[in-house]
Amino acid sequence: MILNKKFYTKVSYFRTLWNQQQIKKLAGDKVFKAFKLFKTEWPDKVYFYSPRLKRVPKFTGDTKALSQWKDSKVCETLCPTQAIKVTASAFIIDDRGCIACGLCVELAPPGVLEMTTEPLLLHRS
């Protein structure tokens, strides 16, 4: 526990004026400028670190591999938001429901599902 009276400090009038001048200089500081960069360059250039979950799962179109996969129907009940529908020739993921948790990609054999960098298409039926 910290002694509680330590917090109640006083700052003089001129000191606060000086501090406010210093804070105005922070606007030119590189460290605090990153916010604007984020919005303009979304999503390809900024996320250089982790390609894992900034991506959305997508069906590669390999129907052979899909037909050989026994547990493909499990994905419909496995998905926590029920965004997946599986037919004989297609693996449909509803972008509005997908929260990119990655459970389906973990389960799938290689070549069926991929994590893509395509941005979400909200109006896809």
Added chain:
Amino acid sequence: MFNWKEFDKAKEILGHMGGSRYRDSWGQHHLRVRPIDLLDWIKFLKEDLDYLTMTEIASLDHGAAAPFRFEIVYHLLNMGTHQRLNLHLIVDSGEKIPSVAEYYPHAEWMEREQAEMLDLNFERKQAPLILPVGQLNFPLRKDAQFKEWPVTEASKLPLLRFNPNKSEAPYPEESYQWKRFDLTSPETMGNFEWLVCFDPVKVVDSKVQIGFHHQGLELLLQNKDILQILQLADKVTLSAAPHYSVAWTKTIEDMYRIKIPERAQALRIVFLELSRIADHLTVLQSICFHADLGEYRFLLNAREKVYELFEKYSGFRHGLGIAKIGGVQDDLPPGWIIEYQTVAEVLSKKLNLIHKSLIGQEKFRKLLGGESVNAQSVLQGGVSGPAMRAAGLNFDLRKSQPFYFYQDIDFDIPVGIHGTGYDRYLIRLEEIFQSLRIITQVIDNLPLGKVVDEAFDQNYLELTAFFKRLETPKEWHYSALETPSGEGGFLVQLESQLKPSRIKIKTPSFVMAEALPIFVKGLREEQLKICLASLGLSRWEIDR
């Protein structure tokens, strides 16, 4: 620290009193009680055994075929020894249940919530809290139908449910005025409807009406698996996402007695504290924003640097998708630690500058000040977190019930004196520095090894097969963390190995909204929104 000697002493007493109805598991007492004896037990527990607060009430429907239909759990906390007690009440349908609000005044909203979710018959009958008036359907019952939503009377939702008539208003003086603040008014910040009584200048009393943001999260989670809930548990609030996902994994790991590797424990601590920093920065920012001070921009940008750290680890900005049963999702990416060190250096330097410029301004001090809040009234309100510590109560779950490595780490807990908004601001600021201190200590001594236990590094189907080999835990289990604005966690009972039969989410903001009249008393009108901002309420935590 958890006191096992005291636990044994209480166990003897309770075992003697309760006989075969007493059981203990994982440092928590379980006691079964009949509704006739409930008030006697609670009086005994509060006055003789020092169970001063109650954290949560949860209830469960066993179905029509069971001999006793409903089971209610009162979750009590001992403030001296930090032990927890589950008081189980077994009730038939239609049976009268005595109200606990005499001994724990903040239990009133919890009782009302349970009554309207399961059609329970509490003695103190009041208007529904969250759902519309005159409803015939009770969502958490087993026989609930979700095709229609039958309501007997005309729905009164758009109108205010209590009217400031003379009969309802307790102050008949002419000079007193009742003012109503909408969902859309800046005073409530979109949280609830608010009726405030002024003696024309200062606040005398206030009433809060919630129930506008229906997530239905508890009902939604009950139909999912344990492993699916893990992906949804961090959506309780965005501001404290890692806290709720870690709380969920911790309850499951406690119930099945799973031990996670040391490196995973250390990484969990790192991300919990990072999200605490991010949440405190948002609260400080909103205080500055509503006080019309330009510093809020710098606080926002500082928070942005913390979100970048989350993004470089998991790909999500708010810290989603970090925890996993048996460990954490990934190891730290290369270069992450150096990034953190630069952010920590910048934060610790520039936050001091911002703090000193804020303190020096008279406007800031005047807006945050007010009448002091009594520690006892805060305890009666059941409030936890920085709002409670500002009033002078020394209680933090990281110190009182340390989990993972918290007992080996060197850190302090700031405590205020007056309990005003100014104290709350100071405590949030100091906690940022303290959690920076925690993270640097953990990262300096980061243990080597695997991030996930080998048994749990599998896909969904293999994990379900693994869990089906285990025994199902029988009792309710509650485990909580210190989230940024107070105590939050899950109270869970399992039906089978993977399916839960009931999940109750404990959130700090729900209790804080009930206790608002304590914090608001004596403030002027322009101070109201700043008081709300300093409490750090989140609307997703308030509603169900």
